[in-house]
Amino acid sequence: MKHGRWRFLLGALVPALVLHVVFVLSPYAQAFWLSLTDWTGVAGEARFVGADNYVRLGGDSLFLDAVRNNALLLIVVPLVTIAIGLFLASMLRTSSARIGQGYRIVFFFPQLLSLVVIAVLWGFVYNPNTGLLNSGLRAVGLGGLAHSWLAEPAFALVAVMAVLVWSSVGFYVVLFSAAIEGIPRELFEAALLDGAGKWATFSRVTLPLVRESVQVAFVYLGIAALDAFAVVQVMTVGPGGPDGATEVIGLSLYRTAFTYGKFGYASAMGVALFFATLTLAVLALRSGRRERLELA
Amino acid sequence: MNPDSQVRPYPSRRTVLKTAAVLSIPALGGCVTSGKEDTGGAKDSGAEKTTENPLGVKADAPLEVVVFKGGYGDEYAVKAEATYQQKYPSAKIDHKGLQKVGEAMQPRFVAGTPPDVVDNTGAGRLDIATLVSANQVTDLADLLDAPSLDQPGKKVRDTLLPGVVDDGTFAGKTVALNFTYTVWGVWYSKSLFADRGWTYPKTWDEMVALCAEIKKAGVAPWTYQGKYPEYINDPLLSMAAKAGGPDLVKAVDNLQPGAWKQDGLVQAATAFAELAGQGYLMSGSEALSHTEAQAAWCQKKAAFIPCGSWLEAEQKGVAPAGFDMVMGTVPARSSSDQLPVTAVQAASSESFLVPAKAKNAAGGQEYLRILFSKQSATAFAEANSTLPAVAGATDGLTLSSGLGSVRDAVTAAGSDTFTYRFRTWYAPLAKAVDDATGELVNKRISPADWSTRIQKAADAVAKDSSVTKFTR
């Protein structure tokens, strides 16, 4: 039996571990090394350049644009998404189960679609002349509000944010409404008896009890906001434009590696992104309990 | 096969750059390093060189031809093989039409058993600069100096359109010959212009005056493929090249200090800033993809659009009947321009080479001599509505309106063609130029800012020791 146990364990673990080491761990480890070289993809020609690539990052205005944009995405997208998500989830609580179920299904739709499909679709929505948005505005006499959404620096990043929020709200509505349903009904009734208003009920009963779900949401949304690659690459002018207005780190990295062939420099961008993600995760989870994340 | 390659015979520069960079640079790593020690190659010239056989082809040596089977198919290459067979009946010819030339050829270059001719084109082609540095390609000087197959008294070199030899020259050696020819200009509908009594302008002042008239008529004078600002760059840089002549282009490509501050460039930028400032660009253009902008143009919502000579093929089925698109050359900025108004920006593609270690290198070159004959090129032009790189190949043919205008432009230009190389040499600089021009034509920066910004980017590239520099 002992013998069978080890054989089983080896059989269970080794194939997955091999895949994991070859395709996941070793690339991650190599990235750190590559980021210290000037490798351009020709075998045997990687030269060690120390921290050169990192110094260069600091002076790369396009990359700094990307960092700024990712930071803005990181602040706005989670906040807005969570606010809308919580709002709709607490609305769902008070609606009938049947209707609520229907809404939940509809809200969830964007979550099921590839970001590419979403980006292509919204590219059409934002089209300045024939898009759904501008022609809708014109149809209701608000033509003055029509803009070249993706081509004006003031709106391009906002347009990207809107798409990211649109695509993720549904998931968090479902996440939060599940958490809210877990709150004992008596608590709401007690609040009602105390004469608490809607806002008071929300802020004193609902919010504290779904705090952990919100924390998890921040982490997931933050990771999505640090990415944003697919939407930007498919939808925006340039892509990443106009003039860097929607540049994100992922796009810079992709272009640097696979268009310019500067693999060492691209890896340095990857390492920078890694530390950003790590910081985010640590900050968001420090106050929360780890097990909560596992539940999610 | 990817449906697109059928409808866009000329890949835009965008596609070319992308595919070249994505696939060939890394893919060649192994190939090149392992081939490095070998120099020269198996020179088995075989037979004696005669006037009938200027390249000394061994009549019974087998010939292997590998052709990229993309938008143009490979029929034209098969025809040339048939001619070869007629000339050398005892040669055994092996033809391969492939879509992924690099993938199939890389191992054979590594193994030292490449075919005799490779059409190194399409997504996943081999990086030619890398092949050159690894001594994997034959110097085609003999071929270029050999007599043309069907144009008596001319060398092959002299039958080609201007710039073709340069395009295939790396580090002083001509190692590739490009078979097709692309020209950039400004397009309009001949029928629309005839209806309205508009005439295509020769000078920028005329252009501005005409734009005012067009706008009054309720049509937007210009549109452009705003999602990809490089399209509007082409007429701007063309105008600058005409103003400053070849020296301006060279200064730009060679990253000379202050190159982007040259008057020609600043003037051209001013011209396009004015176009935007006067409201002569169709509103919304800045966010349109190339298909969207071109479709709006085909719907006569705008009069002019900048594009390369592939436009007609790309708009097949979109342009209404009787639209009769034609390409005009970029108007002259001023009377003191260094190049005539007929000068055009032109470049060749569809790159044929003979591997250095080909068993029948002489046969490979002979095959190219046949392929680049006038007869073969004419057949290609007829079949593909595309200008081949052989001069005069379309003479006497009835061409569609667009291709006809391209041919006429090339004829009128004569030797006054130019091309910027910095786009392929320094991709990050190209992006900086695109971004700046996008801002310029959206009135967010001034022409002076434009040149300052780009100069800064060019200086940064020049200073960057990690970038391999080229000069011309």
Place this chain on the structure above:
Amino acid sequence: MTLLQTRRTPVEAPPSPATKRTNPLPGIAMFCWAVVTALPLLWAVISSFKTDDEILNSPWSLPASPQWDNWARAWTAASIGRYFLNSLIVVGAALVLTMLLGSLVAYALARYEFRGNRLIYYVFVAAMFFPVFLALVPLFFVVQQLGLLGTYAGLILVYTAYAVPFTVFFLHSFFRTLPSEIAEAAFLDGCSHGAVFFRVMLPLARPGLVAVGIFNFLGLWNQYLLPLVLNPDPDRYVLAQGLAALSVSQGYRSDWSGLFAGLTIAMLPVLVAYVAFQRHIRAGMTAGAVK
């Protein structure tokens, strides 16, 4: 996501007192968001039946007559059919492999004590928090050196490798909660370790497998970055990649109606499957709960 909802949705509650007071705000808010969500999707579906001219000139109108031809063109001429098939092959194979390897690892780590157990667990789970972008460049070269660039096999293995960590993470806690009595009884009956896993534990874990399977399916089906880098051959493009190429780099020959049809083809199966699966999962869950 789906699993959350289904795992936690309690028995349907009677309408709460709030609904009795007819406050219109919740209804309006939810209706508005439903419109915002559904409108672009509906618009894409409707546009897929219009002519190019109708799309360009009257974006809000209904088609004069439905253009079924758009769909046919998208499916064949624009290769959506081929991309769809490629996605099916790659995602199907990767999903099977992921579920098999992921559940094996999760089970082994959850139910067996041995030295290095925790270490292996963390080695897997930590990868969930690494941005894929970090691995992108070296991954490209790893796959290339293995000769797997642009092959189904390469994509399947990489998809699997990147889906296993979440699968392990999720199923690990699931296997821990399963009762051990049945497994012990099976061992006493002389079952091997493998047999206990495949015949006893795996069926018990079905609800969890379904949930994580759906999660993985969506993630893999919608994957864009990995195929973009690792799958350069247009003949083997997966759906998301093909759509992006059609709309971005190549322009799909100005055929908007065809592109909308392509978008719809990409959207519908997933949406339909979701609506159908909703019920299925709930049934699976209740069955699991009754046991």
